[in-house]
Amino acid sequence: MPQIRFPQLKSQIIILIYPFFLSLLGCIPNSPKSVPLAKLERSQQGMVVSAHPLASEAGQLILQKGGNAVDAAVATAFAISVVEPFSAGIGGGGFLLMGTPPENSETQKEYKIQALDFRERSPKAATRDMYLNQEGEVDQRASLDGHLAVGVPGTVAGLYTVHKDYGKLPWSELLQSAIGYARDGFEVSDRFVSRLERRLEVINKNPAAKAAFTKNGQPYQPGDLLIQTDKAQTLETIAENPQSFYTGKIGEAIATDMAANGGLITLEDLKDYTPIWRQPVCGEFRQARVCAMPPPSSGGVHLLQILNIIGETNLPQWGRQNPDTIHLLTEAMGVAYADRSKYLGDPDFVQVPVQELTSRSYAQQVRQEINLEQAKPVTEVQPAAPETLRNYIWESPNTTHLTVVDEERLVISMTYTINGSFGAGVVTAGTGILLNNEMDDFAAAPGVANLYGLVGGEANAIAPKKTPLSSMTPTIVTQDGQLIMATGSPGGSTIITTVLQVVLNVLEYKMDAAQAVSAPRFHHQWLPDKLILETGGFSEATVNELQRRGHNVEMRDGWGNANAIVVTESGVLEAAADPRGEGEAKGE
Ligand code: GLY
Secondary structure: OOOOOOOOOOOHHHHHHHHHHHHHOOOOOOOOOOOOOOOOEEEOOOEEEEOOHHHHHHHHHHHHOOOOHHHHHHHHHHHHHHHOOOOOOOOOEEEEEEEEOOOOOOOOOOOEEEEEEEOOEOOOOOOOOOOEOOOOOEOOOOOOOOHHHOOEOOHHHHHHHHHHHHOOOOHHHHOHHHHHHHHHOEEOOHHHHHHHHHHHHHHHHOHHHHHHHEEOOEEOOOOOEEOOHHHHHHHHHHHHOHHHHOOOHHHHHHHHHHHHOOOOOOHHHHHHOOOEEEOOEEEEEOOEEEEEOOOOEOHHHHHHHHHHHHOOOOHHHHOOOOHHHHHHHHHHHHHHHHHHHHHOOOOOOOOOOHHHHOOHHHHHHHHHHOOOOOOOOHHHHOOOOHHHOOOOOOOOOOEEEEEEEOOOOOEEEEEEEOOOOOOOOEEEOOOOEEEOOHHHHOEOOOOOOOOOOOOOOHHHEOOOOOOOOEOOOOEEEEEOOEEEEEEEOOOHHHHHHHHHHHHHHHHOOOOOHHHHHHOOOEEOOOOOOOEEEEOOOOOHHHHHHHHHOOOOEEEEOOOOOOEEEEEOOOOOEEEEEOOOOOOEEEEO
16 A cells, blocks of 8 residues: 655544634635636537537537447547647547446446547557666657657547447448548637647658648648648548558558658557457445546546545535635645556556555545645655656646537547647658657656656556556546436646546536536646646635645646536536637537
8 A cells, every 4th residue: 555654633623624714704705717607508318528619510410310429429539630630639549438327227227337448558669768868867858759759549449449349320420520621621720729839840840740730831820721631531541441540551651650760660569559448447426436547547546536535525515615625635636646656557567556546444544644734745745856857847738538428328438639739749641640649658767757747657667568657537427327427638637636626516516517617726746746726716815825734836827628418417418618628519
């Protein structure tokens, strides 16, 4: 079990009554709203919500044609890879959670939840020290930019795997919207352009990326039409034969391009790629059953760990934006991310103590030792060497999440990614495929932070054919055989705390889907030692009180791009996309 030292204990009674004192004193005014309220979409039948209206529309169309949630998720995911290419796509990988309702309530009491891992794997030639220079220091850009940063993509294999066993409509039909968007073009948004501008230098170094995403090296402007002819052709090929990505002409193009540019991925790596069905991690919270992605994601483990640390605490009574609530959750987040840095990795390579980390007894120990009056110094949570931290880049991470529920209440919660904005900035010549920089999610060296400021160690060291640790947290919540909600978000290291807050907003604060994804957020990840509060979301009194307790508070503009589908008591689907992004929910 994780050995964590704690300073002196405070009495439980103080923990329980302190919030009431604060609220009685009236020193916690209602906080201002930081972001507009999301639009709430309702449907009795099916629902698709994703990070882009055109992608949601692609999924909606499939539901209207009689497809199920799997079909709609596949169509939405391929469409995202065209209309939100900077976030996720066929050059990346991800995780999918599928919830199947009980067919017969006599024999099956609960939803069956399955987890598909189609994340990128390291190439066979990858080595532990591949990002170290001759002085033994990490070359900080090598795992982020260019061919060496790319992990073996899993998206096409993953989508095909789930469709083969659980889809209803023909595979090729599911790619038609994506092909149309690529061939005929779509209008790029401010969001697209701002991402592009930030990665322009890297993109312009790769001729195929430059041709695909710029106008002779200049960024597109909002409203410009982006046509991706090569990608349309690639999608046509995948529509005919998904294996072509791994064993056919697409795979050959990737391997040739890699060999010519110092990349490691070979045709053998592509041929060997296999998605893996895994057991989700599930736990009880109040009356609900919360299931999320197991390792190689850290998301599910730490979501459950933090929920367990909350334990019996009466959060609704405390109030969502009460400093005590934020303090308690922050302390719990710190412990979770410290454990993440040491214990989490690819379960096929290291033993991850999932049961211990998600056990009630461990959570109770942590909970009892949280001092509600004083933030614990990070060095007391776990020994660490903060001086080894790379400068923390608060860059908008580019992953995407989609949620689909169909008429039968089959549910898909899927988060997938190419990691950083525009991935490695590399497009395989002639294919339009933008490749990931997922190798950066490994620990390049012990204690050295990745793009998201996350540190890792032995458990997440690079090895051939290993999967880098992720924070992606697709989540499904059920109760007594009924679906309550499904959610997820992009956001790199912030994914876990964003999903946690969306889940708490629904389960504890009884918010609808729109309120739940809109409410202001906060985040702490142990290192760097910062409590990040969303600008405009918290009152001055709250900020002052948190600082008084020893938190290094920093304000940041909104992060994450969550979406959620919530089932009301009368069985209606309510969905919303994060107002911080441009997504939309579309009912059947
Ligand atoms: N690439 C971000 C994550 O998987 O957590």
